[in-house]
Amino acid sequence: MVAVADEYEDALSLFASRLLSHPCTTFGDGEGDHHLRLLQAALSAGPDVPALLHTRSAARRLLQDRAKEAFSAAQAQAPPLDHARILAVADFFARAFALVADVQSCLAMRYEALLLRHTKFSDNHHLKVSREEWSTFAKDALHDGFYNIASKAFAYATAHTHRSQLDSTNSIEKDKINDMTGLQNLAKSLSAKHSVQSESAEYMKRRNSGVHEKYNLQSGKPKLPGSSMYMLGIKTRNIKKLLHSRERNLGDI
Template identity: 30%
Template structure:
């Protein structure tokens, strides 16, 4: 069992290496050592803090390398993708993977070796859809469709190409269905909220009108009693 003091030292070492921009396998191994600790595995708070730390640092890192070469940017992106995957930050992991793929796509004209394949976009679309990021999955399907190019009827890989296009369409349809479903749910939620507000307002109006009506009724009774009392006093005076 890892001693708590040792874990604390490793956490401090990991933070230090990240802040000093040691983007390498040694830093990854330090993180691995931290995450295998039973104390850390059971600490939701620690993982939450680590996610926030890495999100802040990743923003700083990309700000610092804005003018650097595409190779450095991709190296940093790949490193951060590994880190976010290890700490269970799926959202940040997918966001960085998408940015790295887009960067490669943009630089492919100058660096053909960086060209993103249709298979890479499809794999990314599947992962995004599985983890509930439907809009990103839809965008990835569009990218896959663009890089797949036209289907050649005389190609030996014609059936394979058709299969790929069908898979893209299935993934895209699933993503759009999920997006549409979320939109409907959001509209239903908004309608429900609006209906509750309307009902509350109506209840308030009814309550106010009821109180007003009750007040008028009591006032009428009071005036009626005063009039009867006045008539009674007049009769007493006449009879006296």
């Protein structure tokens, strides 16, 4: 068990060291594949489930920070940017996030890669995004609850399908297009519903916070017994009479 624990710690430390010490521009090369194998080794070397969850959480945080640095460095490059290199980096992080079960970050990387290919490599036969790729990604995003991204991806999938093309295609192709349109409408509906629910939840949170704060302010006031309140009232009245008498005497002078 000790040997397994040592192997687990060594694999995790080695992955972190390699990821932090190598330039982000190498992530898309064979060096990136080596990093992913180290990550797989770290995830599989844990002696038990808690260790695996700890490794996954630590690797997830590390990857999130490193991804931000990588794309910031890419944006800071002098033009023209090496879009192929950026695409390779996005692909590396998409695969890495998939290994550590960070669904949201994985989808974000995949989406960035698809957008980059769509805008910069539309004339490249090997890199341009097909309708099937947009559709597959959109279904994944919809399944995982990212409705807004799913809606946008379905829009890209159906963007180049005009009504004239739809009328001239066969029934199987029409069914595919209609299915995507239906899923896009579903994603839009769920996105709007989710937005309303989020706003309602935020409103109730603020409202409850306000009520709680008001209650705290009220409950924070000292509550005096009846006898003390009576004596305090007499004292207050006597002070007012004294002030009134002084004002009257000053007026006579």
